[in-house]
Amino acid sequence: DAKTTQPPSMDCAEGRAANLPCNHSTISGNEYVYWYRQIHSQGPQYIIHGLKNNETNEMASLIITEDRKSSTLILPHATLRDTAVYYCIVRVSTGRRALTFGSGTRLQVQP
C-alpha cells in the first residue's frame, strides 16, 4: 500500500470548512484513497473513498488531484462533534486485506 503523509494536527473554527490534506505521491493506478475518522474512545468511522474522481456524500467531499498524488477531505461546515483524528489510507480495494492506520491528523474544531 502506498505511504501517506498528513499534518499531525489542524485547527478549524466551528461553522467553517475544514480542509484536511493528504499526500500519497507513490499511489498506484489501482489504489483507492480512503478516509476514516476516530472520535476519542470510539472505533474508526468510515467517511468516504475514491479512485480518481471527486466524491461527495452526506459527510464530506473528497478532492483528488489529477495526478492522484494528493487529496483533500473537506468537511463543509465543521461542528464541535467533528473533532477527531482523521486518517487518510491508500490501498487497493480488493484482496480482503485490512486497512493500515498511520498517525492521522488530529482536527480540533474551535467554538
Place this chain on the structure above:
Amino acid sequence: GAVVSQHPSWVICKSGTSVKIECRSLDFQATTMFWYRQFPKQSLMLMATSNEGSKATYEQGVEKDKFLINHASLTLSTLTVTSAHPEDSSFYICSSLRVSRTDTQYFGPGTRLTVL
C-alpha cells in the same frame, strides 16, 4: 451506514482470567473480519484477520494461543484474551469487511479492557 457492534463496551478483570469480546456485523454478512488493538496515544494496530469457517491469520508478534479468535458465522467473530495480564489492557476494536466493487471496512465501537 453499516453497523458493527461489540460486546462488552468495557470490561475489568483480574490478572489470570480470560475475557471474551464479541463482534457482530449487523447490516451485512462478513466472511472476513479484523481485530485491532490500540494503546493510549497510539494508532490502531492490526492483530489478526478472522475468516469465517477457517483459522484466523495473526500478525507478527501476536500470540495466537493467547488471543483466540473464532469466526463461526457470517455475522459473529469473537476474540478471547486468555490468562489476561495488565499489559493486555488496551482498546480492542473489530471491523467487518463489506465485499463489493470497492471493499470497505466498517468498525465496531471498541471494547476497553482493563486487567488489574
